[in-house]
Amino acid sequence: MEFTQSARSLEFKARVVDFMDTHIYPVNKRYLEIAHSDRRNDPEALAFIDDLRAQAKELGLWNLFFPHLRDDEPGTGLTNFEFAPIAEEMAKLPWASQVFNCNAPVTGNMELLGAAANEAQRKKWLRPLLEGDCYSCFAATEPEVASSDATNYQTTIVRDGDEYVVNGRKWFISLSMHPKCRFMILMGKTNPENPNRHKQHGVIIIPLDTPGVQILQDTTVMNAYHIGGHPEILLENVRVPAENLLGEPGEGFAIMQKRMGPGRIHYGMRCVGMAEVALGLLMSRAKERVAFGKHLHEHGSVANDIGRSRIEIDQARLLCMHTAKALDEKGVKGARKEIAMLKIVGTELLQNVSERALRVHGAMGVSNQTPLASLLGLGMHLSIADGPSEVHLPGIAKMELRNHDPADFQKFYDIPNRTRV
Ligand SMILES: Cc1cc2nc3c(=O)[nH]c(=O)nc-3n(C[C@H](O)[C@H](O)[C@H](O)COP(=O)(O)OP(=O)(O)OC[C@H]3O[C@@H](n4cnc5c(N)ncnc54)[C@H](O)[C@@H]3O)c2cc1C
CATH class of the missing domain: 2.40.110.10 (Butyryl-CoA Dehydrogenase, subunit A, domain 2)
Known part of the structure; x- marks a missing residue:
């Protein structure tokens, strides 16, 4: 597997990170206050997000997820492989992706329209979404x-x-x-x-x-x-x-597949980004807090949590990059096993790491003073949305079984099983 990123992916990632640091993190508190108030769907209260979107669009940090862009359409569509590390950064603040017009469920709809709409439908329904005029x-x-x-x-x-x-x-x-x-x-x-x-x-x-x-x-x-x-x-x-x-x-199922592939892979990318935040917070707290004469990270079980989380995050990221490459090269149908695996791995990763981080924060972890309770909730509900894991697992098994020939394994039954090596 070759995971070297293109120069434009690296450049866009750096610009997205810079934009988030400069413009989005500073207004996060304001966003959360609105989200938890009765004004959460009030256009006036949400107008500052439109301003941020206008700035991002102006800078070309727009529709980065969308590989089907035409020359006269706004934004810079990257391949799924190029977009993966950028999606990871955007996800570190879960509402940020909308600033770059890269938010679910609109992205899935744009993918669907990009792949299935005729010319008139593309103009009437996809174009306003790409422009950011509506959701x-x-x-x-x-x-x-x-x-x-x-x-x-x-x-x-x-x-x-x-x-x-x-x-x-x-x-x-x-x-x-x-x-x-x-x-x-x-x-x-x-x-x-x-x-x-x-x-x-x-x-x-x-x-x-x-x-x-x-x-x-x-x-x-x-x-x-x-x-x-x-x-x-x-x-x-x-x-x-x-x-x-x-x-x-009657073509609904065939059409829906076009939406589900990229939509599900984005979940995987986002879960990796959110899990990095959870692990970062876990380590910050573990370095600062002392219990029973030692910093928390000096207790074996917390050190294990850190090590285990790093392994799981890196494993998930590798699967994410592999899946993105498969999707770019083989399309949704060719990559459907990887997409299903990533949906499960990503959402389990987020649940595991955010739960460990929450526990290390003690009571503070379940409060609104950290994003950990929200991240744990996100991991849980993403594992149900767009098809529960219980449905994807037998799907993966079916594809595995199809490629399995018992004849290839007969030789392992033929050897004497009690032979010493
Ligand atoms: C936060 C959130 C946002 C959502 N947004 C949207 C949206 O925008 N648009 C939309 O259309 N839908 C949306 N959904 C709905 C989501 O896609 C469905 O909830 C999901 O497909 C499951 O359907 P269901 O709720 O009817 O569960 P059911 O089909 O009733 O299944 C219930 C449970 O049964 C178990 N189960 C099901 N099948 C199997 C099986 N084969 N083997 C073993 N166990 C099984 C699973 O544990 C499953 O969770 C959203 C869901 C959530 C949580």
């Missing part, structure tokens, strides 16, 4: 059905003349309450009669101000509300032009 959300999960099995989605998308009529209920629709969010990309049933359950769904674009779209109550995540929300949305006889359908009816 969008993604609506797949439904309260009534086990949504880790996407064939379960029941929302209907029915053709009626030049329109589609959409009926259903979605929830955990992240960012849909943000004042900049203009449309959702929704997955629902277009072809319920198809005997193949993977060819029953389609994907359609729905502006949030379409009559019949009703945002019901917001949902907390780990007991906290978030900017942009994760609410439940009711869709009642929602009519949109037929040209809003992406691809063909």
